[in-house]
Each structure stands twice: as C-alpha cells, then as structure tokens.
Amino acid sequence: MSSSLTVTSLSYSWPDGTPVFDGLDAAFGPGRTGLVGVNGSGKSTLLKLLAGELTPAGGTVRTTGEVGHLPQNVTLDTALRVDEALGVAARRAALHAIEAGDTAEEHFETVGDDWDVEERALATLGELGLGHLGLDRTVGEVSGGESVLLRLAALLLRRPDVLLLDEPTNNLDLYARRRLYGAVRGWSGVMIVVSHDRELLELVDQIADLRSGRIVWYGGNHSAYQEALAVEQEAAERMVRVAASDVRRQKRELADAQVKLARRKRYGQKMWDTKREPKIVMGARKRAAQESAGKHRILHEERLAEAKERLDEAAEAVRDDDEIRVDLPYTAVPPGRTVLTLRDLELAYGSRVKGEVQLRGPERVALIGRNGAGKTTLLRTVAGELDPVAGETTAHVPLRFLPQRLDVLDEELTVAQNVARFAPDATDNRIRARLARFLFRGGRADRPASTLSGGERFRAALAALMLAEPAPQLLMLDEPTNNLDMASVRQLTTALESYEGALVVASHDLPFLTSVGITRWMLMEEGELREITPEAVGYSA
Known part of the structure; x- marks a missing residue:
C-alpha cells in the first residue's frame, strides 16, 4: 500500500x-x-x-x-556527537563491539538487519555536503x-x-x-x-x-501555480466588474421604481382629495396600490441585496495584491558617483577586503557566500556597528542598514512613532501619508511594533529606514526574504524596483536577487571578497 x-x-x-x-x-x-x-x-x-x-x-x-x-x-x-544526532549511535556501537569480537546477544538485537548503518550514515552526510563532519564530531x-x-x-x-x-x-x-x-x-x-x-x-x-x-x-510546480493563479485572478476581477455593474443597475431600477411609486401615490391622493370616484372604490384602489407598491419595493430591494451579495463573493475571490510604492526624493545617485569605498579592510572574525573596492552610482550589488563567510560582518562594519581591525570603509552618501533581526524597531512604539524616530522633522500627516504607501493605512499605523506579524514587521522596518531623513542613497539588506511569505517578497521586490539609490543585498535567494536587477555579484569566500559573474554561481541574471 x-x-x-x-x-x-x-x-x-x-x-x-x-x-x-x-x-x-x-x-x-x-x-x-x-x-x-x-x-x-x-x-x-x-x-x-x-x-x-x-x-x-x-x-x-x-x-x-x-x-x-x-x-x-x-x-x-x-x-x-554527530552519530547521536543522526540516531545511529547505538547500532554503530553494537556493530563495533561485534567486530571487536563481543558476541553478546543484545548487540545483534541492536543492529538487527542494519549492518551497513555506518556506510549509509556517511553516504547520507556526503550527499548533503556534510561528509567532512564524520560521525565522531x-x-x-x-x-x-x-x-x-x-x-x-x-x-x-x-x-x-x-x-x-x-x-x-x-x-x-x-x-x-x-x-x-x-x-x-x-x-x-x-x-x-x-x-x-x-x-x-x-x-x-x-x-x-x-x-x-x-x-x-x-x-x-510553482510556475504552473502562478500561471493558474493569474488566470483565476483575471476571471475574479472580471466577475467583480460584472457584479459591480449589476449593483449599479439594481440601484437605478430601485430608484426608478420608487419614483414611479411616488407618482402613483400623488395621483391617488389627488383622486382622493377631489373625490372623483366613490369612496369605497378609492379605498380599495388605495389598498391595492399600497400592496403593489410594497411588493414592488421589496422585489427591487431583494434584487439589490442579491447583487451586493454576488459582489461581495466576487470581491472575496480577488486576492490582496497591494504593492508597496516608494516615491522618495533625493535617493537617486548619478551614474559614476562614488557611493562607498572599502580600502585594505580587515574585519572582525578574520575576513578581509584586499586593495580598494568601490561602489558607484545606482549599482545593485549581490553579496553571496557560505554561511559564516563574513557577509553580515562586512555589512555591519560598513554600517558602523563594528569597528574594522584594519583599513577603512567610507560611505560618501547617507546609508541605512536593515539587519536580519529587524531590531531597528522599538517594540513599545507604534509604527508611526518608529518612523518618526528616523525622521524627527517630518509632520505626523506627512509620516502617515508615506506609511500608506507601505500599506500601513489608517489605524494600522498606530499598532505597536510588538503586535506585528513577520511580514508587517519587515514592512515597518523597511519603511522606517527608507523614510528616514536624510533619505538613504545607499541601502544595505541582510537576508531580507528570510521568513517572508510570497506576497511579502513580491511587495519587497516592487519597493526595491522603485528605489533609485545604490543597493547592497546579502542573500541566498537567487531568484529574488535577479528580480531586483542585480548589476554586480560579490562573493565572500575563504575570508576574502572578490567579484564574480552570475554564471559562476549557477544562475544567469
């Protein structure tokens, strides 16, 4: 089975x-x-x-x-030990005991039929790139x-x-x-x-x-899912337009019906006032007219209610595709202008940048490398959070750094108050108008940072840095897509597409890197920073 x-x-x-x-x-x-x-x-x-x-x-x-x-x-x-973490320590120890000549029954019971457990463990480690660990580390x-x-x-x-x-x-x-x-x-x-x-x-x-x-x-796979979703959304948006049109039509018909009923009522009242017909006839006609008017009104109101319900159902099928819009003055950097200079830099924990490396104009740099290679250390040094062991780093424009931990936010303050910390001269109205572009509209801007979800927290931190004064002309992001859902990644991508300054992104997410228009690829490997082609990492920009 x-x-x-x-x-x-x-x-x-x-x-x-x-x-x-x-x-x-x-x-x-x-x-x-x-x-x-x-x-x-x-x-x-x-x-x-x-x-x-x-x-x-x-x-x-x-x-x-x-x-x-x-x-x-x-x-x-x-x-x-590694063999304990793999769950094979007991069988491995029993196997070694048998190989050493100990024929106790419990050893054979422990091994069972798994006589190649050690070979399988080492092979599995090798397949996952962990062959260097061995089983005794x-x-x-x-x-x-x-x-x-x-x-x-x-x-x-x-x-x-x-x-x-x-x-x-x-x-x-x-x-x-x-x-x-x-x-x-x-x-x-x-x-x-x-x-x-x-x-x-x-x-x-x-x-x-x-x-x-x-x-x-x-x-x-995901590509097929995206295509199917696009077709669904197109159909859902079309249904919204049809349902909205029906609601407008039902409202017009209800209004027209109410006008006609009002005219009939005025005509009936006029007949009553002038007493042109016998009283019993006019009374019967009045009751019939009232009943007819009531049924007519109820019919149109029911049709309108049904149309509104269809509109609500159609609207629910349309996903929230709100995008972050960034329209910041003074972030653009002219091509050729030096934005950042690294010179003979030695970093904490042993990494270094030989000679001189410059970032110019609105370049978009991908910083890649193995875990622990020194990427975060380099960004923190450029941001001034760590002192270099030797050499120098010089930022020639205003810069902001968004770390993996998103700890730029004060947990006790609201989203609007957090942004105000970075732009103290901006008015509250100006801050809220800008936050709306980061999807914090109305009361959402008054939520404490401690209550935000992962995606909201990232948007708030990004807003705080990008709305800072002076506006950052160099933005550095460390693993920005970690723990973000697809919608949040798309929102981040659209935000960075409209950002006009220089960008440095440390990330392992290659599709994301290429989606934001990376122009230079820098690899931190064996403690040194060097420039490479996108093909060198197996991905074409």
Whole structure:
C-alpha cells in the first residue's frame, strides 16, 4: 500500500481562541507537495498537527506510515556527537563491539538487519555536503545551516514514509541549498514542504494553497501555480466588474421604481382629495396600490441585496495584491558617483577586503557566500556597528542598514512613532501619508511594533529606514526574504524596483536577487571578497 496522509474535519484554534482550522479536509498522497500561504495562515501549525506535535481540537489525522518532521527552527544539543544526532549511535556501537569480537546477544538485537548503518550514515552526510563532519564530531562544531542538514540527514536515515519540511532553506547558503534540492528531487514517498523558496517550489508536483483555513489544490510546480493563479485572478476581477455593474443597475431600477411609486401615490391622493370616484372604490384602489407598491419595493430591494451579495463573493475571490510604492526624493545617485569605498579592510572574525573596492552610482550589488563567510560582518562594519581591525570603509552618501533581526524597531512604539524616530522633522500627516504607501493605512499605523506579524514587521522596518531623513542613497539588506511569505517578497521586490539609490543585498535567494536587477555579484569566500559573474554561481541574471 502506498503511503498517504489524510486530514478529516480538522479543527484547531490559537491559544487566544482565534480559530485556525474549522473542519479542514485534505489528503496528501505520494509525491512532493508545496504548501504555500501568507504569513499567519497556519502552515507551520498544520505541519505540527500532521506530525502529531499538536493535538487538534476536533477531527482526525491519519497516516499509513511513519512521519518525519523538519521544523522551521532546528535546535540540536551541542554536546551530542554527530552519530547521536543522526540516531545511529547505538547500532554503530553494537556493530563495533561485534567486530571487536563481543558476541553478546543484545548487540545483534541492536543492529538487527542494519549492518551497513555506518556506510549509509556517511553516504547520507556526503550527499548533503556534510561528509567532512564524520560521525565522531560534536554538534557544537557545526554551523546553523549544517545543523539543518544534519537534522534532515537523520530523517533520511530513518526512511519515514511521510516527510514534512518547514522552510528548510531559510538558513542555508547557496551550496547547502543545492544539496537539499538534490535530496528533495530524490524523495519517493509523501513530502509536504512549506517554503517561500521559489527554486525549491519548482521541484514539487503540486501546490496546496492554504487560505482562510481551506486548501485549494493546483497541479504542477510553482510556475504552473502562478500561471493558474493569474488566470483565476483575471476571471475574479472580471466577475467583480460584472457584479459591480449589476449593483449599479439594481440601484437605478430601485430608484426608478420608487419614483414611479411616488407618482402613483400623488395621483391617488389627488383622486382622493377631489373625490372623483366613490369612496369605497378609492379605498380599495388605495389598498391595492399600497400592496403593489410594497411588493414592488421589496422585489427591487431583494434584487439589490442579491447583487451586493454576488459582489461581495466576487470581491472575496480577488486576492490582496497591494504593492508597496516608494516615491522618495533625493535617493537617486548619478551614474559614476562614488557611493562607498572599502580600502585594505580587515574585519572582525578574520575576513578581509584586499586593495580598494568601490561602489558607484545606482549599482545593485549581490553579496553571496557560505554561511559564516563574513557577509553580515562586512555589512555591519560598513554600517558602523563594528569597528574594522584594519583599513577603512567610507560611505560618501547617507546609508541605512536593515539587519536580519529587524531590531531597528522599538517594540513599545507604534509604527508611526518608529518612523518618526528616523525622521524627527517630518509632520505626523506627512509620516502617515508615506506609511500608506507601505500599506500601513489608517489605524494600522498606530499598532505597536510588538503586535506585528513577520511580514508587517519587515514592512515597518523597511519603511522606517527608507523614510528616514536624510533619505538613504545607499541601502544595505541582510537576508531580507528570510521568513517572508510570497506576497511579502513580491511587495519587497516592487519597493526595491522603485528605489533609485545604490543597493547592497546579502542573500541566498537567487531568484529574488535577479528580480531586483542585480548589476554586480560579490562573493565572500575563504575570508576574502572578490567579484564574480552570475554564471559562476549557477544562475544567469
């Protein structure tokens, strides 16, 4: 029997009582499924429910085999050896004992039929680019990205029937991502992957779009999903126009009917006043007219109500495609003007920039490299957060830096107040008008930073920096798409498309980098910064 995972009438609520799922039905069969949806739609929660890590308030989750789950935030005990983290330590120790001549029965029971466990473990590590670790190293010696791959290796060695992956590429560099892509391609069981990584989603067989507690299925990979969605949205927008036209027509017909009824009423009153007909006849005619008028009015009001309901239903089918609009004066940088100069720079933790490197005009630089290579250290040094060990960095224009942690926001202040910190001379009206362009309209600008979702928090931090005075002519972003849903990534892309200053982006998200018009690619490798071509990283700009 092939593996499968079935959800029936699943219900679950947040701790504050807000429902996440109410009667959700879904079935996942063999193949790779990409689970997508906006931040806060419940994707990670659904994976935890499928993995049995959360208990549903109602409904059932059934699977025909073992489930393996790779959570979004991987934490491993740093004291563990690699073989312990992989879950093969006991079988490996028993195998070594047997090879040393110890024929105790418990060793054979521990090994079972898994006589090649050590070879399989080393082969799996090698496939994921972790062959250099060996099995006797401790987890404390591996990087954050390697921890993710190590946890994945443990799952692959278990050979679960169902594999659940939650944002598996978030903390992986380009090289580690390619290893993970290979593992995904080779998976033959049931796989459900939550991700905003477009390259990863190109490898799936179908897309499950989680929206308002329901799943809508789309066959094919992410590109096919985008095409299908575009067709759907075009049809939905057309239905909105038709429904809106019908509402306007029903309003006109209701108004016309009310005018006609008013004329009849005036005519009847005139007949009554002049007493041109017998009183009993006029009374009967008046009652009949009132009944007819009432039915006529009710008929048109019902038609109008139905038209409005159809308009509401049509509008619900149209997704919120609001885009951030950036129209900032004084951010443009003339071509050829020097924006940033790095000279014989030695950074904390051992990285360096040899000779002189200059950023000129409105260039857009991609800063790439393995995890721990020194990209963040370089950006923090340029931003003035870290002092260089030697050499100098000179910014010739106003600059702003948005770190991965988004800690530029004061949690206790509202969105508008946070922006005011960076633009103290701007009036409140001016700040709010600008924030509207970042989709913080009306009362949304008065929400405390501590209450914002991941996507909202990013928009607020980006707004605070880009609306700062003086306007930044050099903007530096460190892994900006981490933990952003697809809609937020699109919003960021459109914002950066309209930004006219120079841009430096440290990222492992190659489709995002090419979408914002990168003009130079810089690689931080083995502690040194050098310029490369886009083809050198396997992606053409």
